[in-house]
Amino acid sequence: MNYSRVNINAENIASAVYDAIGSLEPSIYELLVWMEDNFGIRIKVNSGNSQGFHMISGLAGLEYYDPSINAYRIWYRNSDCEYRQNFTIVHEIAHILRNSPKTFGFSDGDIYNKDEEERFCNRFSAAFLMPKDLFIEKWNAAGKDITFKKVRMTSIFKVSGEAVYYRARELKLI
Numbered sequence: 180m181n182y183s184r185v186n187i188n189a190e191n192i193a194s195a196v197y198d199a200i201g202s203l204e205p206s207i208y209e210l211l212v213w214m215e216d217n218f219g220i221r222i223k224v225n226s227g228n229s230q231g232f233h234m235i236s237g238l239a240g241l242e243y244y245d246p247s248i249n250a251y252r253i254w255y256r257n258s259d260c261e262y263r264q265n266f267t268i269v270h271e272i273a274h275i276l277r278n279s280p281k282t283f284g285f286s287d288g289d290i291y292n293k294d295e296e297e298r299f300c301n302r303f304s305a306a307f308l309m310p311k312d313l314f315i316e317k318w319n320a321a322g323k324d325i326t327f328k329k330v331r332m333t334s335i336f337k338v339s340g341e342a343v344y345y346r347a348r349e350l351k352l353i
């Protein structure tokens with residue numbers, strides 16, 4: 180497995196998606212609209228409770244094509260906090276992006292197995308929700324105190340403290 184290559188690929192794809200959308204601020208809504216327009220698909224996002232698939236699988240989210248409504252379905256767990264739900268939804272969108280039969284010109288043949296796909300989806304989610312340049316800019320503007328910086332980033336990007344920490348490390352800010 181080549182972790183760094185998967186990470187770089189996820190970063191590049193998130194950046195290409197931003198260019199295609201023509202936006203600088205993370206918006207899951209804009210990402211969904213762009214996915215639907217670009218791939219000619221429909222995506223339904225729903226939340227579920229601890230019954231059903233969540234209870235059986237223990238998954239935070241799930242994505243699949245539902246032929247009965249001719250659309251992809253994304254499920255996230257409504258017991259999770261909003262910030263975790265955001266990460267889950269973009270992770271599931273990344274699966275659709277990755278597996279779409281219609282190429283966007285950036286599919287990566289290096290991602291052979293499920294583990295690498297999961298990693299890709301996590302890294303894409305981080306790179307989309309915390310776009311590199313914007314993250315670095317806000318990080319540098321948030322004073323000197325690391326704890327304060329992390330709290331600021333959490334509220335700006337609406338992701339968990341853990342996700343912020345990982346992103347800051349990935350971008351070599353800490």
Ligand SMILES: [Zn+2]
Nearest residue numbers: 270274297300
């Ligand atoms: Zn996944």
